[in-house]
Amino acid sequence: MSIKKLKKDVFNDLVAALIDSDQRVVGVKAKGDRFAFGDLESADELRLDYDVTLLPPKKFMLPQMETLLKYEVGGEYKSAGEAPKMTLIGVHPYDLVAINQMDEIFAQDEYDKYYMNRRNNITIIACDVVTPSKNVFAGSMGTATVDKGYDVLLTDMGDSYLAEAATDKGEELLAKAAQADDASPQDIEARSKVWQENKEKLNKHKLNCEPGDIPKLLDKEEVYDHPVWEEKASMCYSCGSCTSVCPTCYCFDVQDDVEWNLKEGKRWRAWDGCVLENFATVTGEHNFRKQRAQRFRHRIFRKGKYVPSKIGGQIACVGCGRCVTACTTDIANPVDIYNRLLEDVKI
Amino acid sequence: MCDCCSSKKDIYLPELATVKKRKLMNGTELYLLIQLDSGEELGHKPGQFVEVSIAGIGECPISISSSPTQKGGFELVVRNAGSVTKAIHKLKVGDKVGIRGPFGEGYHIDQLKNRNLICICGGLGLAPQRSLINYILDNPSDFGTLTVLLGTKCYPQRFFREELAKWAEGDDMTFKETVDEEHDCWTGNVGVVTTLIPKVESHLKDSAVLVCGPPVMYKFVLMALEEYDIPHDDIYVNLERRMKCGVGKCGHCQINGEYVCQSGPVYRYSEIGAMPEAI
Numbered sequence: 104m105s106i107k108k109l110k111k112d113v114f115n116d117l118v119a120a121l122i123d124s125d126q127r128v129v130g131v132k133a134k135g136d137r138f139a140f141g142d143l144e145s146a147d148e149l150r151l152d153y154d155v156t157l158l159p160p161k162k163f164m165l166p167q168m169e170t171l172l173k174y175e176v177g178g179e180y181k182s183a184g185e186a187p188k189m190t191l192i193g194v195h196p197y198d199l200v201a202i203n204q205m206d207e208i209f210a211q212d213e214y215d216k217y218y219m220n221r222r223n224n225i226t227i228i229a230c231d232v233v234t235p236s237k238n239v240f241a242g243s244m245g246t247a248t249v250d251k252g253y254d255v256l257l258t259d260m261g262d263s264y265l266a267e268a269a270t271d272k273g274e275e276l277l278a279k280a281a282q283a284d285d286a287s288p289q290d291i292e293a294r295s296k297v298w299q300e301n302k303e304k305l306n307k308h309k310l311n312c313e314p315g316d317i318p319k320l321l322d323k324e325e326v327y328d329h330p331v332w333e334e335k336a337s338m339c340y341s342c343g344s345c346t347s348v349c350p351t352c353y354c355f356d357v358q359d360d361v362e363w364n365l366k367e368g369k370r371w372r373a374w375d376g377c378v379l380e381n382f383a384t385v386t387g388e389h390n391f392r393k394q395r396a397q398r399f400r401h402r403i404f405r406k407g408k409y410v411p412s413k414i415g416g417q418i419a420c421v422g423c424g425r426c427v428t429a430c431t432t433d434i435a436n437p438v439d440i441y442n443r444l445l446e447d448v449k450i
Numbered sequence: 451m452c453d454c455c456s457s458k459k460d461i462y463l464p465e466l467a468t469v470k471k472r473k474l475m476n477g478t479e480l481y482l483l484i485q486l487d488s489g490e491e492l493g494h495k496p497g498q499f500v501e502v503s504i505a506g507i508g509e510c511p512i513s514i515s516s517s518p519t520q521k522g523g524f525e526l527v528v529r530n531a532g533s534v535t536k537a538i539h540k541l542k543v544g545d546k547v548g549i550r551g552p553f554g555e556g557y558h559i560d561q562l563k564n565r566n567l568i569c570i571c572g573g574l575g576l577a578p579q580r581s582l583i584n585y586i587l588d589n590p591s592d593f594g595t596l597t598v599l600l601g602t603k604c605y606p607q608r609f610f611r612e613e614l615a616k617w618a619e620g621d622d623m624t625f626k627e628t629v630d631e632e633h634d635c636w637t638g639n640v641g642v643v644t645t646l647i648p649k650v651e652s653h654l655k656d657s658a659v660l661v662c663g664p665p666v667m668y669k670f671v672l673m674a675l676e677e678y679d680i681p682h683d684d685i686y687v688n689l690e691r692r693m694k695c696g697v698g699k700c701g702h703c704q705i706n707g708e709y710v711c712q713s714g715p716v717y718r719y720s721e722i723g724a725m726p727e728a729i
Contacts (some may be wrong), residue, residue, distance in 0.1 A: 171462045172462065172463060172464075174505050175505075177546050178505075178506065178517075178546075179466055180463055180464050180465075180503070180505075181463075181464075182460045182462075182463055184460075186455075198477050207467060209699070211713070212697065212698050213697035213698065213699070214459075214461065214462045215459075215697075215699060216455040216458045216459075216460060217462070219455055219458075220455040223454065223455065227589070231498075268658045284479075297588055307717075321695070327726065341716075350702075353699070353701075354700055354701030354702070355694075355695075355699070355700050355701075356510060356694065356702075357462075357509065357694045357695065357700065357701070359505070359506055359507055359508040359509070360506075361505075361506035363509075364622040365506070368505055368506040370462070370503075370509070371506075372700075375700070377701060377704075382701075382702065382706075383691070383692065383702065383727075384692065385690055385691060385692045386510075386531040386532040386692075387531055387534070387664075389605070389664075389665050391665075391691070391705070391727055392727060397727060400706075401706075404706065405701075405704075408707060409704070409706065409707035412707055
């Protein structure tokens with residue numbers, strides 16, 4: 104696949120042409136002094152110099168709320184999934200790693216066609232980070248750069264972008280650019296330098312071990328009942344902010360709604376979070392994770408051990424730092440917790 | 451829809467089924483015989499569960515109570531405890547429900563074959579254990595001796611009474627029963643289910659013990675079993691969780707790294723005994 108060099112105004116024209124087509128085009132836009140993914144109305148709105156978005160792009164594959172089934176009471180249930188074709192512009196490497204992980208999870212064992220259908224209809228234009236956010240630690244998690252999952256990867260080179268197409272969809276897209284040169288060896292060298300620098304720059308919280316060592320750390324006997332869980336969780340509001348902003352959290356709740364006519368209804372799923380108080384409660388009000396510390400620990404173990412065991416050891420924390428920013432009481436930072444454990448536990 | 455998805459089945463789509471029989475067995479437990487509208491058998495293993503859908507209300511996991519050896523539909527026992535089960539209690543014969551499943555691994559029959567078995571059931575825990583008990587009764591040559599201990603909170607809450615009477619009279623199993631509270635109509639054992647264990651002490655050696663009941667019961671039964679030095683490999687527990695999706699995605703039923711909806715709900719005590727939050 105090819106690597107092209109596009110002047111920024113040429114890329115802007117490409118985005119403008121996409122917006123003019125009948126397909127949905129979503130990109131990163133300013134929202135006050137922060138950033139969020141949203142539908143682009145003009146190419147000027149696109150801000151590829153952003154630091155981090157409020158919510159991760161997972162909402163386009165796993166929406167906050169999604170109708171699964173529709174039915175008439177007493178009649179058959181019908182699949183109701185929607186999967187609009189769209190182009191998603193500006194996905195950072197750490198978020199793309201999270202999407203790659205979720206692609207594996209939703210396709211394995213029992214194939215979740217609602218997620219996969221949405222995912223397969225999205226063309227992703229990823230971009231390397233230009234401005235590190237205040238809490239990013241992708242450098243520590245090995246996610247400051249990414250080598251798969253995108254159709255096109257953009258790297259900012261000042262007045263132009265290096266654009267690497269990784270799929271046929273990506274090639275087709277780049278072929279529409281009015282003017283694009285093949286990247287020179289010097290350009291590719293410069294891009295490697297950006298990647299190298301980003302591994303250093305995107306590291307506001309430094310993890311004191313290799314990410315691959317985290318499952319081993321959590322496996323140590325003394326970790327499960329370590330005082331850190333209670334220390335941190337004693338300040339936890341169980342508000343669910345950390346799980347809501349997390350690009351790798353994918354737990355969901357399922358509910359039914361009946362229409363006003365009481366004849367038709369729908370079943371939908373919505374984001375849920377294992378730190379919320381009643382997540383593990385069964386009928387009869389028995390709660391299998393009643394204590395905040397238990398739920399707090401479960402979240403960290405999911406990221407560092409349980410989910411990795413399903414996806415070949417990849418850590419389900421990509422270092423975006425959103426939970427660090429979102430947490431009211433400043434207890435959610437996974438690096439703080441892992442480092443605290445590493446002080447006491449030898450791996 | 452994209453090509454790779456159009457050929458895949460929708461794992462959240464229930465199939466329609468019809469209520470063929472219903473009977474309120476006591477104040478809270480409803481018996482249902484359900485048949486898939488496709489005419490096919492459910493094809494379950496003892497100990498598995500289904501997700502039952504009531505249109506407009508929701509879906510909830512219910513253990514299958516009948517043995518797969520029984521044809522012509524499957525049986526459920528549903529306690530009126532939450533919004534979906536309350537709606538299930540209002541079902542009449544001929545009404546439609548949605549069914550997904552069967553889910554989980556259920557009892558590992560291969561591990562139980564040729565063994566002497568002791569089933570300890572508490573309250574509604576009888577419902578899932580019954581799928582195994584009747585399976586054993588229908589395949590007696592595959593198993594050793596069968597002992598069933600049943601504890602119910604109070605006399606009026608006993609269910610499957612006619613079947614229990616047959617179990618007590620027959621000579622194909624040892625059946626002992628107790629109720630927690632004394633009652634004028636009850637002349638049998640009084641006390642919690644653990645009080646039955648010493649009565650079958652001689653059966654405990656070389657048996658596999660299968661335990662199913664409310665969360666609080668496990669602690670006491672397992673403590674009582676400790677006294678008899680039964681290897682934890684030989685104790686099986688049937689765990690209850692809030693399975694929402696049934697297919698290992700939604701996260702609700704997870705015990706540490708274990709998805710109960712996929713690998714459970716029956717586990718060897720040696721597998722989960724050291725696992726906090728399991729019991």
